[in-house]
Amino acid sequence: xxxxxxxxxxxxxxxxxxxxxxxxxxxxxxxxxxxxxxxxxxxxxxxxxxxxxxxxxxxxxxxxxxxxxxxxxxxxxxxxxxxxxxxxxxxxxxxxxxxxxxxxxxxxxxxxxxxxxxxxxxxxxxxxxx
Amino acid sequence: xxxxxxxxxxxxxxxxxxxxxxxxxxxxxxxxxxxxxxxxxxxxxxxxxxxxxxxxxxxxxxxxxxxxxxxxxxxxxxxxxxxxxxxxxxxxxxxxxxxxxxxxxxxxxxxxxxxxxxxxxxxxxxxxxx
Amino acid sequence: xxxxxxxxxxxxxxxxxxxxxxxxxxxxxxxxxxxxxxxxxxxxxxxxxxxxxxxxxxxxxxxxxxxxxxxxxxxxxxxxxxx
Amino acid sequence: xxxxxxxxxxxxxxxxxxxxxxxxxxxxxxxxxxxxxxxxxxxxxxxxxxxxxxxxxxxxxxxxxxxxxxxxxxxxxxxxxxx
Numbered sequence: 001x002x003x004x005x006x007x008x009x010x011x012x013x014x015x016x017x018x019x020x021x022x023x024x025x026x027x028x029x030x031x032x033x034x035x036x037x038x039x040x041x042x043x044x045x046x047x048x049x050x051x052x053x054x055x056x057x058x059x060x061x062x063x064x065x066x067x068x069x070x071x072x073x074x075x076x077x078x079x080x081x082x083x084x085x086x087x088x089x090x091x092x093x094x095x096x097x098x099x100x101x102x103x104x105x106x107x108x109x110x111x112x113x114x115x116x117x118x119x120x121x122x123x124x125x126x127x128x129x130x
Numbered sequence: 131x132x133x134x135x136x137x138x139x140x141x142x143x144x145x146x147x148x149x150x151x152x153x154x155x156x157x158x159x160x161x162x163x164x165x166x167x168x169x170x171x172x173x174x175x176x177x178x179x180x181x182x183x184x185x186x187x188x189x190x191x192x193x194x195x196x197x198x199x200x201x202x203x204x205x206x207x208x209x210x211x212x213x214x215x216x217x218x219x220x221x222x223x224x225x226x227x228x229x230x231x232x233x234x235x236x237x238x239x240x241x242x243x244x245x246x247x248x249x250x251x252x253x254x255x256x257x258x259x260x
Numbered sequence: 261x262x263x264x265x266x267x268x269x270x271x272x273x274x275x276x277x278x279x280x281x282x283x284x285x286x287x288x289x290x291x292x293x294x295x296x297x298x299x300x301x302x303x304x305x306x307x308x309x310x311x312x313x314x315x316x317x318x319x320x321x322x323x324x325x326x327x328x329x330x331x332x333x334x335x336x337x338x339x340x341x342x343x
Numbered sequence: 344x345x346x347x348x349x350x351x352x353x354x355x356x357x358x359x360x361x362x363x364x365x366x367x368x369x370x371x372x373x374x375x376x377x378x379x380x381x382x383x384x385x386x387x388x389x390x391x392x393x394x395x396x397x398x399x400x401x402x403x404x405x406x407x408x409x410x411x412x413x414x415x416x417x418x419x420x421x422x423x424x425x426x
Contacts, residue, residue, distance in 0.1 A: 006148055006149060006150070007146055007148070008145065008146055008147075008148045009143070009145055009146065010142075010143070010144040010146065011141065011142070011144075011220075012140075012141070012142040012143075012144075013139070013140070013141050013142075013213065013217075014139070014140040014141075014142075015138065015139055015213065015343055016137055016138055016139065016140065017138075018136055018137070018138045018211070019136060031342070032266055032267060032270075033149070033342075034264070034266060034316075034319070034335060034337070035311075036319055037316065037319035037335075040319060041342030047149055060181070061343060063275070068266065073343070074342070074343050081148070083143065083145065083224060083329045083426075086143075087143075087217070087220075087221055090141075090190075090217075094213060094343055095343075097342045097343040098340070098341070098342055098343035099339070099340055099342075100339060100340065101342050102266070102316075102337070102340055102342075103340055103341065103343070104266055104267040104337065104338065104340065104341050104342075105341045105342070113271065115244050115267050115271075115338065116341045117338075117339075117341070118338070118339035118340060118341050161425070162349055162353075163425075164347070164349060164399075164402070164418060164420070166402055167402035170402060192425060192426075198360060203426070204345055204425070204426050211407075216380070224426055225389065227425045227426040228423070228424070228425055228426035229422070229423055229425075230423065231423060231425050232399075232418075232420070232423055232425075233423055233424065233425030233426070234349055234350040234421065234424055234425075235424045235425070236350070236418065236422065237413075242378075243354070245350055245351045245354075245421065246424045247422075247424070247425060248421070248422035253422065255387050
């Protein structure tokens with residue numbers, strides 16, 4: 001398959017639940033999502049990236065529900081002829097998932113629920129929706 | 131291990147031998163290297179990246195010898211607390227391997243040996259050695 | 261009209277969705293938020309933080325001047341924090 | 344002094360390394376390249392393309408003004424094309 005498609009570069013990103021933040025040790029994450037809209041948004045960014053960076057393949061996985069520290073949250077894989085495109089697309093997609101796909105993180109710390117706030121730096125990266 | 135080190139992001143890059151270039155179909159690649167210096171250069175860039183981007187881990191593999199189309203040539207894996215650092219380090223290392231580590235590619239096309247030329251755009255990216 | 265709540269909005273309200281029939285003069289999201297605010301103390305608590313609230317109509321992100329229709333699915337939520 | 348050749352330099356010369364003893368006045372890489380050029384027609388063919396040739400002394404990349412010593416390991420090669 002790699003040969004047939006002329007793939008020269010594969011970039012994989014995995015996001016992992018960290019064990020602690022400034023407020024203390026995280027027992028687990030709870031990721032909420034907007035069923036239906038999530039799938040739509042992920043398909044949109046996939047379609048956009050395939051075209052913009054001439055990807056051969058693009059795989060996007062985002063978990064929801066209960067996630068323990070050390071577990072994977074999100075996976076983005078891109079394959080292209082040239083490495084620059086595979087890197088740019090992969091970074092764009094993960095930036096997009098952070099601020100444009102309907103997921104919300106809740107951290108459970110000592111039986112308290114902490115609703116994670118979005119980072120302004122992340123929001124700026126993806127200036128507009130498509 | 132992921133939990134212990136507080137890893138939040140893992141980026142993997144794989145470079146794959148493409149089946150063809152402008153001159154025709156590639157039967158195989160032959161990668162020559164400067165034994166001894168190669169290992170030294172790879173250790174140097176690893177050390178640099180670990181420190182500069184605060185990586186938890188960094189893995190670099192570069193093959194040499196005969197490589198068929200579709201086979202992996204190079205692998206770079208980086209793990210960091212934050213994704214930006216993992217991405218930047220991974221891209222830097224692969225850029226470095228392209229122009230600062232003593233490897234030379236030869237393409238075998240119809241029993242002819244083609245000595246691959248370096249790309250000026252690649253050389254510019256890594257302006258100076260450290 | 262179906263209203264869906266996520267994250268801390270859902271947590272404060274204690275419900276994840278509700279079906280409502282606002283009067284005809286409630287033409288856009290801004291007016292709808294003001295109207296919803298009056299439904300209960302919990303609603304008031306939520307919609308006082310309107311600046312932190314984002315919104316979608318039929319699963320499309322919209323700004324708060326956007327027009328609404330009787331059969332719309334409208335969701336209120338804080339900025340996304342995926343990835 | 345050990346001289347190592349890679350890629351098309353090795354291909355043209357038909358050897359991957361040679362041991363030489365240049366006279367004392369051959370103090371730097373530039374002079375060494377000119378001296379090597381005279382060793383054979385193949386050497387001449389290689390070192391005529393000196394602008395395309397890079398160099399290392401004891402596995403450190405150097406420019407062509409760099410001083411050389413009798414026990415150095417010197418390598419000549421085209422720009423790297425790894426990755």
